Amino acid sequence: MSRNHPGKDRKDHLIVRRLLFSEGVTALGDGLWFSMWAVYLTSVQGVPAATMGLAMGLGGGVGLLAALPIGTLTDRLGARETLVAVTVLRAAFSLTFLATHTFWPLLIAAALFTSMETAAKGSKVALVHLMVPERDCLPLLARARVVQHILYAAGAGAAAWVLAHRSTTPYHGAVVVNSLTFVMSAAILIGLPHVPPVPAARRQAGTAALRNFPFTAIMSSTALLALCWALLSSGLPLWLKEGTTAPVWIAPLAVLASSLLIALFQVRVTRSGQRLAGAVRSSWRAGAALAGCCLVFAAAAWPASPVIAAVVVLAGLGLHVLGELYYVAARWGLSIKLMTHGAQGQYQAVAATTEGAVVAVGPALVVTLVSGAGAAGWGVLALVLLTCSAPVAPLCRSALRRRTARPAKETSPA
Numbered sequence: 001m002s003r004n005h006p007g008k009d010r011k012d013h014l015i016v017r018r019l020l021f022s023e024g025v026t027a028l029g030d031g032l033w034f035s036m037w038a039v040y041l042t043s044v045q046g047v048p049a050a051t052m053g054l055a056m057g058l059g060g061g062v063g064l065l066a067a068l069p070i071g072t073l074t075d076r077l078g079a080r081e082t083l084v085a086v087t088v089l090r091a092a093f094s095l096t097f098l099a100t101h102t103f104w105p106l107l108i109a110a111a112l113f114t115s116m117e118t119a120a121k122g123s124k125v126a127l128v129h130l131m132v133p134e135r136d137c138l139p140l141l142a143r144a145r146v147v148q149h150i151l152y153a154a155g156a157g158a159a160a161w162v163l164a165h166r167s168t169t170p171y172h173g174a175v176v177v178n179s180l181t182f183v184m185s186a187a188i189l190i191g192l193p194h195v196p197p198v199p200a201a202r203r204q205a206g207t208a209a210l211r212n213f214p215f216t217a218i219m220s221s222t223a224l225l226a227l228c229w230a231l232l233s234s235g236l237p238l239w240l241k242e243g244t245t246a247p248v249w250i251a252p253l254a255v256l257a258s259s260l261l262i263a264l265f266q267v268r269v270t271r272s273g274q275r276l277a278g279a280v281r282s283s284w285r286a287g288a289a290l291a292g293c294c295l296v297f298a299a300a301a302w303p304a305s306p307v308i309a310a311v312v313v314l315a316g317l318g319l320h321v322l323g324e325l326y327y328v329a330a331r332w333g334l335s336i337k338l339m340t341h342g343a344q345g346q347y348q349a350v351a352a353t354t355e356g357a358v359v360a361v362g363p364a365l366v367v368t369l370v371s372g373a374g375a376a377g378w379g380v381l382a383l384v385l386l387t388c389s390a391p392v393a394p395l396c397r398s399a400l401r402r403r404t405a406r407p408a409k410e411t412s413p414a
Contacts, residue, residue, distance in 0.1 A: 015131055015192060016140060020147050022188040023124075026087075027148040029181030031155020032174055033094070036162055044171045045101050055103050059110025060360045064353050066115035068210060071122050071349025075204075078197045079127035079345065084189045086123055090116040091182035098175055118356045122348035129336055129344055130195045135274070138332050142270035145328065149259045149266075202342045209346040214399035215338050216350060217391070222334065223354040224388040225286050225327040227381065228293075230362030232258060232320060235370045235381075236297065236313075243374055244300045246309035254317050261321045269325040270332065279333025280396055282326045283389040289323030291386035292316075298378035323385075331355070334392070338399050 041047045047055070074082040093116055096109035128144075129137050162170045210216060237251040273279040296316035303309040331351070339347030369377030 012132070016143075018188050018192055019128065019131075019140065020144055022185045023144040024147045024151040025181050025188065026185045027151035028155045028158075029094075029178040031152035031157075032159050032162075032181075033155075033178045035156040035159035036171070036174060037097070039163060040171050040175070041097070041100065041106065044168050045097075047101065047103075047106055051103050052106065055106040056110045057360065057364070059107040060114040061357070062107075062111040063114030063116075064118055064356050064360070067118040067122055067349045067353040067356070068207075068346060070115075070119035071126070071209070071346035071352075074123050074126050074345025074349070075198045075343055079123060079130050079195045080189060080192050081194075082345070083120065083123040083127050084186050086116050086120045087182050087186040087189060090120060091179045091186070094175065094179045094182065098172060114356070114360075118352050119349065121356075122350075122352035123345065125332070125335070125348045125351070126344040127192075127195065129348075131192065134336075137336060138270050138274055138329070139267060141332050142267040142329075145266050146263045149263045153256070153259055198342045204340065204343045204346075208340070208343055209350045212340075212347075212399070212402065214395045214402060215347065216354075218334055218338065218395045218399065219351050219354040221388045221391055221395075222283050222327075222331060223358045224384060225283070225290060225323070225330075226355050226358040227362050227366065227385065228286075228290050228320060228324045228327060229359060230366040231290070231293065231297075231381070234363040235366040235378075238367060239297060239300075239370050239378075240313070242371065244309045244313065245304060245306045246300060246313050247306060250310055250313055254313075254320075257317065258321050258324070262325060265321075265325055266328065270329040272326070273329035273333025276333065276337040276396060279330050279337060280393050282330035282333065283392050286323045286326035286330055287386050287389040289319045289326060291382040293319035293323060294378045294382035294385065298375040298382075301375055330389075334396070338396065338403075340403065 038052070041052045041056075042049050070082065070086065090113065093109065093112040096105075096112060100106040100109050125141065128140055132140055159174070162174045165171075205211075232255060236254060237248065240246050240248045240251055269282075273282045293316045296312060296319060300309050300312040300316065303312060335348060335351040366381065369380055371377075373380065
């Protein structure tokens, strides 16, 4: 049995450390910014709440359009170089929020920032896939998510300190700190080994991933499972306040508990998605668990006792955590196993864009259903989450047949 060379083991260890360190630094800034941006834009920058919501929503939607072209650049210029450039641009674009006081500047800032945020997700997965053996790809992504959750919580804690101040200086300082975390992350990424771009003779057309219908359909349907984040951040707090007797303070507690449980179990659950068949099963388990979560949350409206209602909500939270864990495992497994080698950047850009679109519209959709239809709204969400992963298996078979039968002429030089 052959053994790895000690020098190679040390190099691989350094690569993993740099990737995890970069992810942690970025997550620290994300936790800081996303925990305070709404208050910062409305109370400090003076943007009316309705204007802020519209500008951030539209700007975020426009920003998603940049992910696919940047994914193509990832294949043509190199994954490390593209991710470094995207991270530097995230640093620059994050500072544009310092100058946003009205609708149009805020929309532009949101579009620029979201474009690089989405592009970074796809480029990161492509870089990991190209830099480590495929068997180590999902475990490394899972470890990165654990680091992400821990540092995100630390950033949220820092945001709590900022929000406790009446002065505007800590808020502006936090925006600058967020920008500096991206600069530091880019500096860490530069130290990674160079990953050669796809040779011109093997490059695919820039829309190859988008025209791969089975892959795009799988990414679009399973992306609906990303509603899990809106369930927790938007749907549950509103439901606790308007539809149950359970205390509202359970909502932030649920977010904290969810982060801790994901940090504990993400690596273990991700092993289920190492093989394509396991990734398909993970998508089914995610849909079933999240649908069950919605039904349990709906059932929390019936108990008159706050204690019993709280117990029911916590049971739903357990299903939510299970669903989120399996969703992430399925998403990585499906996107990596079904993408075409030589076009990792654009395939992962499609994955990032479809998920980003659901994340963008998720809060509005969940709030509309929960606030407008109550328990019936939770039922609609359960139906969507249960059925969205149903076509994954036949679509996977179609994707595999397409990849096997694809003629060589489809791989055309740029």
